[in-house]
Amino acid sequence: MMERFDYSEDIKACIGRNREEIVRLGRELFRFPEPGFREVKSNEILTSFLFRNGIPVQNGLALTGLRADLGSGDGYHIALVADMDALLIKTGDRELAIHSCGHSVQTAVLAGVMKMLKESGLVDRLGGTVSFIAAPAEEFIDLEYRKELVREGKIRYLSGKQNLIADGVFDDIDCVISMHINGDSGTLFDVGSALAGFMVKRAVFTGQAAHSGAAPHLGRNALHGASLCMDAIAYMKDQFPKEAGLSLHPVLTSVSGGVNIIPDRAVLESYIRANTLDQLLEAGEKFDRCAIHCAKALGLECAIGDETGYMPLKQSDALNTVVLRQMKKLCGDDAIVRNVVSGASGDVGDLGYLLPTVQFGFSGVKGRIHSGDFAIADEENAYIRTAQVVLGTVCELLANPDLQVRNGDFAERKAYYLKRWLRQDSGR
Numbered sequence: 001m002m003e004r005f006d007y008s009e010d011i012k013a014c015i016g017r018n019r020e021e022i023v024r025l026g027r028e029l030f031r032f033p034e035p036g037f038r039e040v041k042s043n044e045i046l047t048s049f050l051f052r053n054g055i056p057v058q059n060g061l062a063l064t065g066l067r068a069d070l071g072s073g074d075g076y077h078i079a080l081v082a083d084m085d086a087l088l089i090k091t092g093d094r095e096l097a098i099h100s101c102g103h104s105v106q107t108a109v110l111a112g113v114m115k116m117l118k119e120s121g122l123v124d125r126l127g128g129t130v131s132f133i134a135a136p137a138e139e140f141i142d143l144e145y146r147k148e149l150v151r152e153g154k155i156r157y158l159s160g161k162q163n164l165i166a167d168g169v170f171d172d173i174d175c176v177i178s179m180h181i182n183g184d185s186g187t188l189f190d191v192g193s194a195l196a197g198f199m200v201k202r203a204v205f206t207g208q209a210a211h212s213g214a215a216p217h218l219g220r221n222a223l224h225g226a227s228l229c230m231d232a233i234a235y236m237k238d239q240f241p242k243e244a245g246l247s248l249h250p251v252l253t254s255v256s257g258g259v260n261i262i263p264d265r266a267v268l269e270s271y272i273r274a275n276t277l278d279q280l281l282e283a284g285e286k287f288d289r290c291a292i293h294c295a296k297a298l299g300l301e302c303a304i305g306d307e308t309g310y311m312p313l314k315q316s317d318a319l320n321t322v323v324l325r326q327m328k329k330l331c332g333d334d335a336i337v338r339n340v341v342s343g344a345s346g347d348v349g350d351l352g353y354l355l356p357t358v359q360f361g362f363s364g365v366k367g368r369i370h371s372g373d374f375a376i377a378d379e380e381n382a383y384i385r386t387a388q389v390v391l392g393t394v395c396e397l398l399a400n401p402d403l404q405v406r407n408g409d410f411a412e413r414k415a416y417y418l419k420r421w422l423r424q425d426s427g428r
């Protein structure tokens with residue numbers, strides 16, 4: 001049993017020494033926004049920051065990601081996980097990259113926390129291991145480029161964390177601590193929020209073209225199949241309770257032919273979102289059933305393609321008790337919102353399925369998230385208080401074995417995840 005000690009003075013001193021450097025690192029990363037699997041400069045900035053501070057870096061993970069470890073390699077193993085990628089925003093004909101989801105703050109803060117842990121010797125004194133994992137490609141965008149990378153064999157899946165999980169980067173981890181900016185300007189933090197999961201479906205209906213005036217009876221109208229399927233999907237939604245948060249809005253994205261031709265091809269696409277994994281998988285199966293049987297009813301063919309999205313995020317209550325305690329050292333209860341249910345998604349949901357995970361929220365944005373007018377307005381909260389919460393949480397967890405939650409069935413869950421969610425052996 002290790003000797004307990006009060007680390008709060010260490011944290012204060014660390015923050016005092018490093019506050020300017022963390023903000024500077026954040027501003028620098030913000031200046032180099034790069035979309036997923038293209039985070040070359042961001043990787044360079046982070047690698048050289050860690051290297052300068054005597055922290056070895058393992059590079060080239062999921063193409064542009066990295067991992068850095070501190071500690072003995074034994075004992076409780078905490079992963080500090082940050083997203084690296086930026087968004088693409090269209091202005092006129094040009095597509096501009098911008099860090100309008102605040103990922104540059106995550107990488108700056110967690111790299112800063114690693115530096116503070118290293119220079120204070122806190123991990124060695126408390127025991128255990130802390131890994132910083134910078135993950136590429138969280139935003140589900142730019143998919144043609146990513147599919148090309150898959151074809152070239154450079155990645156296997158479309159999101160950064162999915163590749164990192166499949167490649168075993170999280171196999172030795174006990175828990176995940178992460179954070180994400182929120183758009184709430186009235187409070188400082190949110191804790192315990194849930195994210196929806198999603199998948200993408202594409203149903204292609206094919207029939208037979210014919211003259212729509214002279215001989216429609218010789219055709220098989222693919223648009224009728226897609227239209228019937230839209231009705232079936234609307235009725236199918238009734239089979240889910242409100243709490244499922246099922247959201248499904250099919251869009252007819254392409255129809256062949258002209259006004260005097262019976263269309264022989266119609267494509268129906270939809271995101272499916274739900275609050276739990278079971279409900280999401282169930283909705284996916286029911287979508288397939290609607291499409292296949294509506295096609296059959298009219299003598300059409302139907303081929304369904306799907307894109308794996310992200311799992312819903314359910315956070316670890318045990319870890320959030322610690323996070324909340326650390327937040328309360330910095331602000332009053334009224335500055336913290338709890339258990340927000342968000343319609344947004346993130347690949348941190350996949351991590352939350354495998355390991356005890358937190359992703360607390362912090363405020364400090366000016367402008368809207370995912371928009372061109374996004375900026376960090378409150379650097380004190382975004383960088384400094386956030387770093388204090390993470391540092392405090394790490395220390396409290398390492399110092400108190402009774403708080404160290406683990407996932408005993410990680411191996412089983414990972415096997416299910418690879419097979420059922422990433423469909424590793426299905427050849428898709």
Ligand SMILES: [Zn+2]
Pocket residue numbers: 101139370
């Ligand atoms: Zn985002």
Ligand SMILES: [Zn+2]
Pocket residue numbers: 083101102103138180
């Ligand atoms: Zn984000």
